[in-house]
Amino acid sequence: MMGDMDKRTLTEGILDKDFTGKFTFNPKEGIDNPIMVITDDTDSGPPRPRLCVLKREQGESYGFNLRAEKGRPGHIIRSIASGGIAERSGLMDGDRLLEVNGCFVDDISHQEVSRRINVSGNQISVLVLSGDQYEQAKSEAHDLRNVAVVTKCESVKPPRLCHIKKNSTSGLGIGFTAVEGQKGHFTVNLVPGGAAEKAGVYKGDRLVWMNGGNVEDLTHSALTKMLKKSGSQVTILVVDAESEKYYNSQRLPILPAMATPHNLPFKARKFHLVQDKNGYGFILRLEKSPSGRTGKIIAAHVLREMDHGGPAEKAGVRDGELLLEVNEESVMSLKHEEIVDRVRQSGQEVTITTITPKGLDFYTMLGLSPLLFCEEVKEQDSSVPATLINEEEENTCKPRFCTVQKGSLGFGFNVSSVPHMSGNFISQVVDGGPGHKAGLREGDLMLEVNGHNVEKKSLDDVIILMKEGTSLSLRVVQKLDHQQPAPEPCSSQEEGNTDEITYL
Structure with a gap:
């Protein structure tokens, strides 16, 4: 818990290992040493940030704490472990964090910065300023976002x-x-x-x-x-x-x-729930079940038995989804009663992040956090049937109706066709755009546009239909050529399968 005088978040534990580094020197090339970060503090002009790359093995710590301290602005690097990964990468006590993996973070909450570090996996790049340079830049009203982009090139695109x-x-x-x-x-x-x-x-x-x-x-x-x-x-x-x-x-x-x-088949989903007279309308169970592909037995916090018409069902939460976060705090390693306390302490409103069991297994097999790519389900989206479809139902090949409201940049998706083949399909969906929010997926085959069958129409005819008005009613279907059998659902009645149950 954060105190009045000192708020802190322990982003990583301390790694205490001896380390001996080696480097070579070439007078033509200068210092070639990935362990050291050299800056020239005597240069005049705006402060110069340092880029540090941290890489760890599975189960290792990065070897630093991230703190937010009263009276000191910025996200502060503290408690650098001697000889640890952070020290070897060039981080220093008092450094201020400007970017994490290329994203500017000085103007976002401390909790969100910690979250970004934790979901990054076993390798991160951070851009930092020394404490003195940061405080001087603040006092001189430098735009730190401009300071950060000194190292960037406008033509560079993300992977x-x-x-x-x-x-x-x-x-x-x-x-x-x-x-x-x-x-x-x-x-x-x-x-x-x-x-x-x-x-x-x-x-x-x-x-x-x-x-x-x-x-x-x-x-x-x-x-x-x-x-x-x-x-x-x-x-x-x-x-x-x-x-x-x-x-x-x-x-x-x-x-x-x-x-x-x-085109990722699974994404975590974030819901904002407001209590009714019966609460949030779901049961939280701690269940033990085999992971879909690995067979390893895991304990997971599962949302079950949604109240018909309750807040969770209205928002689009589905039975069997796994709880990942409560109010953007990861709960995967917490005990059942600790999660229940966090939900209840939230009061009349709570934000939860969930994913299907198959989705969790997908990210686990890739060595990525399931929280890395998360989409927020807006309350107004819950009336659209397509938003209620989760990943485990993709293989049913059932047509879906999607209502798309035109935004400032259009409908947020592209339509294409393949020469000499009938049919038109959704070739690209803008992440977070109107089409994405309505439930469209890349690869969806278009069946109807505003009530008109388009299965045999040309791409030009489809585009003409789409230009009529600011709202689209689409009927689409996505067919997967190679289906994978879904894992058997875990019965909550099996002896020893359910540890704890709480109605929320």
């Missing part, structure tokens, strides 16, 4: 995390060519109009990561085997070639936490 599902015509629709003379560097080749292209991959992209593993140490043969082993679907991290050059020149890691998501 893309793309999930590709094989189709019957082109398979995964992707291949790779090794970059000559650069081990572990691969250029993407695409089948035009194929599954990879529809999933947000571009011709000429550079491959960074596949199914949770970096490819920098792989040969072309090993990469090909990995792709074949992926089966009917694969998740890759890619970036355009020019942006890759910039990241490499700045010694910046290219991380999933920096990426924009494309």
